[in-house]
Amino acid sequence: MGFSDRLRALFGLRRADDELFDELADLLVEGDLGASLAFAVADRLRSSCASKRLSEPAEVKAELKSILAGYGKETRIEPLPGALNVFLLLGVNGVGKTTTCAKLADYYRRSGAASGVVLAAGDTFRAAAVEQLKIHGQRLGVRVVAQAQGSDPGAVLWDAVDAAKAEGADLVIADSAGRMHTRGDLMRELGKMDKIIAGRAPGANYRRLLVIDSTTGQNGIRQAETFGSAVRIDGVVLTKQDSSAKGGMAIALAKELGLPTAFVGTGEGYGDIAPFSLDSFLDGFLGMGS
Numbered sequence: 001m002g003f004s005d006r007l008r009a010l011f012g013l014r015r016a017d018d019e020l021f022d023e024l025a026d027l028l029v030e031g032d033l034g035a036s037l038a039f040a041v042a043d044r045l046r047s048s049c050a051s052k053r054l055s056e057p058a059e060v061k062a063e064l065k066s067i068l069a070g071y072g073k074e075t076r077i078e079p080l081p082g083a084l085n086v087f088l089l090l091g092v093n094g095v096g097k098t099t100t101c102a103k104l105a106d107y108y109r110r111s112g113a114a115s116g117v118v119l120a121a122g123d124t125f126r127a128a129a130v131e132q133l134k135i136h137g138q139r140l141g142v143r144v145v146a147q148a149q150g151s152d153p154g155a156v157l158w159d160a161v162d163a164a165k166a167e168g169a170d171l172v173i174a175d176s177a178g179r180m181h182t183r184g185d186l187m188r189e190l191g192k193m194d195k196i197i198a199g200r201a202p203g204a205n206y207r208r209l210l211v212i213d214s215t216t217g218q219n220g221i222r223q224a225e226t227f228g229s230a231v232r233i234d235g236v237v238l239t240k241q242d243s244s245a246k247g248g249m250a251i252a253l254a255k256e257l258g259l260p261t262a263f264v265g266t267g268e269g270y271g272d273i274a275p276f277s278l279d280s281f282l283d284g285f286l287g288m289g290s
Contacts, residue, residue, distance in 0.1 A: 003027075003030070003031050003246040003247075003285075004284060004285060004286065004287035005287060006027060007024075007027055007031075007286060007287050008286075008287035010023055010024060010027060011057040011060065011061055012057065016046075016049045016054065016055045016060045018046075020060075021042050021043075021045060021046045022042070024042050024045070024064075025038050025039045025041075025042035025043075026038075028041060028042065028248065030246065031246040031247070031248035031285070032217050032218065032220075032246045032247065032248035032249045032252065033248040033249075033251055033252050034218055034221070034248075034252045034256070037071070037251070037252055037255055037256070041064070041067055041068065041071075044067050045060070045063060045064050045067055048063050048067070049063060061286060061288065064286065065282050065283075065286055065288065068251055068282055068285075068286075069278060069279070069282060071251050071254055071255040072250060072251050072254050072255075072261075072278045072281070072282070073254035073258070073259070073260035073261065073278070074260055074261055074262070074275075074276050074277065074278045075234070075235045075260035075261070075262050075276075076262065076275060077207050077209060077234060077235045077262040077263070078108075078113050079108060079113050079114045079170055079171045079205065080205040081170075082170075083170065083203075083204065083205050084161070084164060084165065084170060084172070084201055084203075084204040084205070085114070085170055085171045085172070085204060085205040085206075085207070086157075086161065086171075086172045086174065086197055086201050086204050086205070086206045086207070087104065087171070087172070087173050087174065087206075087207050087208075087209060088122075088157075088174045088176060088193070088194070088197060088206075088207070088208050088209070088231075089101055089104075089173070089174065089175055089176060089209050089210075089211055089237075090176055090190065090208060090209065090210050090211065090227050090231065090233070091176075091178065091210055091211035091212060091223070091227070092178050092223055093126075093178030094178065094213065095178075095211045095212055095213040095216075095239055096211060096213065096239040096240065096265060097123070097175055097176070097178065097211045098123065098129050098132050098133050098136070098175050099132075099136070099239075099265075099268065100211050100237055100239060100263075100265060100273070101119055101133060101136070101173050101174075101175045102119070102133070102136035102137075102139075102140060102142075102270060103265065103270050103271075103272070103273040104173055104263070104273065105117045105119060105136075105140055105142050105171075105173055106140055106270040106271070107270075107271075107273055108171060109140075109142075114169075114170055114171040115169075115170055116164070116167060116168060116169030116170055116171065117142050117143075117169060117171045117172075117173060118142070118143045118144075118145060118160050118163050118164045118167070118169045118171070118172045118173075119133055119136070119137050119142055119143065119144045119145070119160075119172075119173055119174075119175070120144075120145050120146075120156050120157050120159075120160035120172055120173070120174035120175065121133045121134070121144060121145065121146035121147075121156060121175055122153040122156050122157055122174045122175045122176045122177070122193070123153070123175045123176055123177045123178065124147060124148075124149060124150060124151045124152070124153050124156060124177065125149070125150070125177045126149075126177065126178070127149040129175065129177075129178075130146050130149065133146070133175055134146060140270070143163060143167065143169070145159050145160040145163050147159070153176065153177065153189075153193055154192065154193050154196040156174075157172075157174050157193060157196055157197055157200070158196060158200050160172050160174060161197070161200045161201050161204075172201075174197070176190065176193065177189075187226060187227070187229065187230040188230065190227070190230045190231055191230045191231055194208070194230070194231040194232075207234045207235070208231050208232060208233055208234050209233075209234065209235050209236070209237050209262060209263075210223075210224060210227055210228075210233045210235075210236050210237070210259070211236075211237045211239060212224065212236055212237070212238055212239070212249070212253075213238075213239055213240050214238045214239060214240050214241040214246075214247055214249065214264075215240050216249070217249070218249075218252070220249045220253070221249070221252055221253065221256055221257070224236070224253055224257055224259060225257065228257065228259075233259055234262075235259070235260055235261065235262030235263075236250070236253055236259050236260065236261045236262060237261075237262060237263040237264070237265065237273075238250060238261055238263070238264050238265065238276070239265040240265065240266075241264045241265060241266050242266055242267065246285075247281065247284075247285055248285065250276070250281060260276075261276040261278075261281075262275065262276055263275060263276055264276050264281070
């Protein structure tokens with residue numbers, strides 16, 4: 001039984017009582033909210049239901065959604081028309097960064113938000129990542145700027161910005177190496193890349209997106225903390241947000257670190273990505289949808 005199904009079953013036809021709130025707290029911990037936030041939410045719900053005299057399952061659930069909505073954050077990361085836009089994707093190995101680069105390139109072109117896109121193969125430490133991005137570029141008909149394995153990632157980004165300027169493309173989407181978030185030296189390298197982009201494209205709409213695997217659980221918070229110590233994060237992309245992912249990390253990231261979620265990826269196809277909607281997410285998270 002999936003998380004939302006278990007939560008739906010918890011409420012069922014039961015009226016609000018102490019046992020329900022205790023079980024809810026445990027379930028929210030399993031839903032990746034984190035222990036402290038999960039118990040705080042359950043306590044707030046308990047107090048709110050008592051003060052407002054709410055007891056029916058539907059109204060208690062609606063109050064729970066309202067409480068969670070107060071913690072969550074969403075953001076829109078879109079290219080600015082008439083400007084050069086540079087979006088840098090960050091994250092550890094295995095979260096789906098390279099595929100997300102391609103998905104975003106396809107999404108922004110299909111939506112008409114970008115008239116021209118250049119992909120930068122900045123993960124020069126993994127030959128497979130460069131080749132993977134090249135394949136995506138061929139399939140999408142998008143220019144990919146790459147250098148040999150082991151090249152300076154900053155040089156790749158520099159060349160990609162030059163290529164975008166020369167071709168009149170308005171968006172550069174840059175992949176980066178899957179830095180191990182426990183390695184301080186690699187975090188400093190990300191900071192260097194951050195400065196290179198800012199220096200090469202002054203005045204550009206420069207955004208940094210952290211890609212996190214939705215199934216990672218609370219380890220995603222630790223990743224975000226460490227990446228955030230190296231560069232400013234403008235938004236989060238949650239990947240692998242399918243039926244097996246609980247997704248509570250979107251709320252935890254907003255509450256604990258102030259990080260808004262920008263996109264959600266749900267599959268391997270190019271079209272399997274969409275802007276994050278807090279309202280729709282909470283409906284799915286709480287099993288309130290159809």
